[in-house]
Amino acid sequence: MPRIIPLLEHYPPYQLVHAAEMLRDTFEQFYQQRYQLTVPQWRLMMVLGPHYPISQKELVETSGMDKVRISREIRRLVAKGILFTENDEQDKRISLVSLTHQGLALFVQLKEEAGSWQHTLTDYLPGAFREAIRQHLHTVSSAIEQLQSLDKEPQE
Structure with missing residues (x-):
């Protein structure tokens, strides 16, 4: 580990x-x-x-x-x-x-x-945290996709 x-x-x-x-x-x-x-x-x-x-x-x-x-x-x-x-x-x-x-x-x-x-x-995660972590991971993934799209934009 x-x-x-x-x-x-x-x-x-x-x-x-x-x-x-x-x-x-x-x-x-x-x-x-x-x-x-x-x-x-x-x-x-x-x-x-x-x-x-x-x-x-x-x-x-x-x-x-x-x-x-x-x-x-x-x-x-x-x-x-x-x-x-x-x-x-x-x-x-x-x-x-x-x-x-x-x-x-x-x-x-x-x-x-x-x-x-x-x-x-998920049994080891507190109940309220289970859905929150899914939402937060989705938000992080979306932010990373936005960063990646910025990297692909042509430089002036």
Whole structure:
């Protein structure tokens, strides 16, 4: 578990990153022990579940992960028998990714488990704080999107 750096403990961007790292570590430990999945593999499963077959390009766009990581994780999940790939019939250059029967069964479990994992986490939060944190995280995400759009504006 990452430890707090005292100099930064009251700096909001650091606090968010630290909380996210702790959450990710806990999340990954849970899914690694239970399903032998990493966080990126879990994320791919959650994108693929309701939308397969899907191209690797669409996976990059939807998951927010880079194409090298997606390609690597697809190979690993294919080796586990969870995914399979095939060429698109209309455009042979496009590789489509789908869940196997085993992968679909796993997706159903992961989807159900995600809700219970979230409830387990929020059980440790005071009741009034649960909705407030959702709203605050949404507000922070919106502010970050605005900052990112400013960075993309052409410089004069």
